[in-house]
Amino acid sequence: MENVKILVVDDEHEIVDAICKLLQTEGYETFKAYDGLEALDVLNQEEIHLIIMDIMMPKQDGLSTMMQVRMDKNIPIILLTAKTEESDLVLGLSMGADDYISKPYKPAELLARVKSQTRRYLKLGNYGVPEKNPREIIVNGGLELNVKEKQLYVDGEPVKLTAKEYNILMMLMKNPGMVFSAETIYEKVWNDIAYGVENTVMVHIRRLREKIEINPSEPKYIKVVWGIGYKMDKI
């Protein structure tokens, strides 16, 4: 496979260097930029497959740079930010970012997210893979549930699920954004009268998370609605 090209943008040179070295050890080809304008220059010259970008930068910040990129390119963008305030992240995601990671990041997590995004972009996205029958496949972000094969693909990689896990996941994925109480899930999945089932359902959800989430303690797909139930947001 040809080298995956990743552009790293941050005003801190050391951080850019560190990320580049990290990615290089994993075999990625990296490009550096220290502000938004430089990043746009690099993008014009090279065919980049992924951008890792800081939000707070001199000259032109990450968000406006991202908007400019999005005008003609569909490459995945991971926002890197010290701003952990949720409003910034929501804004970033709604403006077209594919993922975010907050500083100080864990290198392993950064790598996992990079892998997930590149795989999706190169294998699943508009990068030459033909569309599958939408009726047989439920897609949400990097999750791809093949109903016919009863098989789940996470960023293109097959993941094994138990029957109960599969049913729970299908229920959530079919109804993105909807909140299900533990009782409802139990009644539908176990086909039994729900009584004191919070524990059981929660345990399954936890295992499910471990299988599909990069960082189970900061889940991206299956969210707990505290004190009420569970849901999956449309990504």
Add this chain to the structure above:
Amino acid sequence: MAIKWIKFRKILKKALCIRFFALLGCVICLINISSFGIGDNHKFSFSNYDVYFTSYYESQAFKDWLLETMCNVEKTYTEALIHNVKNDESSNYSRYDITDESGINYVSDTLFIEKNRPFEVVDGNMWYYVSFWPDGIHTNLNDSRDDEFFFDGTVFRVSTDVKEEIKNGVMIGYYSGGTVVVRSEKYNYLERTLKQMDWSKLDTIMNEKFDRAGYVYLFLGKSVNQQIENLYEKRFMKLMAFIVGFFGCLGLIIVLFVREKSRKNQNIKQILLSTISSTKKFIKRNMIGSITGERWYEEGFQTVERKRNTVLVQTLGIILCHQIMTLTDLYNHGRLEKYAKAFYFIDVIFIFIAIAVVILYYLGTKKIAARYATVDDQILKISNGDYANLEMQAVAPFKREVESLTAIGKGYEKSLEERIRSERTKIELVTNVSHDLKTPLTSIISYIDLLNRMEDLPEEAKDYVAILERKSEKLRGIVSDVFDMAKTASGEIKIEKQVLSLNKLLTQTLVLLDDKIKTSGFDVKVKLTEKDVYVNTDGQRMYRVFQNLMENALKYSLKGSRIFIEQKIHEQEVSVTIKNTANYEMNFTAEDAIERFFCGDKSRNTEGSGLGLSIAQGFTIACGGEFHLEVDGDQFKVILTFQICDKMEEENVEHI
């Protein structure tokens, strides 16, 4: 400054005005009182008797003349006596002492005093009056002038021609508007002389010389002065107490009623009750004090004000007392009707003055009460923390009080503002610092990771890198906690409340912590209510709280001990208690534990940032709960309390 000065001058003017009237009232009543013969300059010794008199229209010249006359009369009389005794020892001259019963009988017989209106005898002293008025002579002696006035051996009298009178060796009186002396002595030749006099002349002269009425009191007898004084004292005190009490109460009731009425949110009954009780207190403290000349107003009145009010009250008392006494005396002596015109004129003036004094007193009291209200308001404002609206413009007599209170309020406000500002600065600093720490920390973590990936490192270096990795992870945790704490403390965290099941929230939290609980080896006893209890709170934040508290419990519990989680309902509240037994001696109080950066272990050599409890408390309060912490021996207990929500909002959950 200018406004202040003008205001001050206005007040000064008013104060002076009140004082002027008070002084005027005083002077008038002193003149009045002196007509009772209290002043010594009107006392003459006349043989065995003291003569007291007074007049409204006296002048120095008149006084001199009177004194001279009296002296001469005394002399002539004595001479006549001696002469009489010498020349006519056998004559039926006799001398009566009116202090004897026989003397009294004699006098009353000889003077034809009306039996139904006997002259007054006070401890053996008599007093009569004879006054000359434009319309004639009035006396409490029988006043049929021609006959009764001249009778055997007694005397009196009167002439316009004083010298002539003296030549005749009689005594006496004289002065228009004036008056008389009564002697219970018998003089035949005096009688003759008097009979020869031309009485018609008197009226003529009186009409010419005196166009105004006047009157004179004469007191005859020994030590009358003392008697009069006693009499005056007794009546004065009684009357003054009555008048001051009556008008004072009236004025105060009005003042207090008006004042109370102006206060909102009080019903009439309350106003009346408080008015009555405060009036009672006020009178008890102040009115009685004013009579005895002691404190007028217990709290904070200045000496000057006290004096002023005492003067007002006393003036009022003196004037009214005098008027009543005068009228009583006149009535007793049956001549009220004849004096009516003149007395009414004078009395009306006095009554007006008295009323004016009462009004001024009322106004003065009202003003002071109103100004005291300013002090009252000031105190109320300070106690309510309303520093912005403090009264700046103070007026006497509470200028100093109001100003001091303003200073206290302003000072407190300032220190409060400073405290808030310094707190805010501190939090901003923490936020900024924690934010600034993240960038270098990111580099550190990144490079440690790169080092970790190098395979050709010596073993020793690998150990070092492992340590660096652990410690940088810890630092990351701390920075993140500090950031959360700063946001909570500055109130910047977003709380998204929702009605949710506390039972489910706890179960979800515990399941997520299941791994940690299992590896810790602690036995966690959970006791939740059977039915779901709903509360309105932010689930995400409360998850953090329970997570923090549970992690704390797992970290600091004694090995082999149990951790208890219990949910309880108390009427409209639900509480969650987390109890554990500490693995170290907790030599700190509950308050210490919540302090930011607190670590039970003084050496601070633990994994935590010391912010766990502080964040838990901040989040709980922000989410609408109560956070309570107890340290009892080795037992550590956290109690969270929430208001129970009756209804679950169904739209939050969609059932299929």
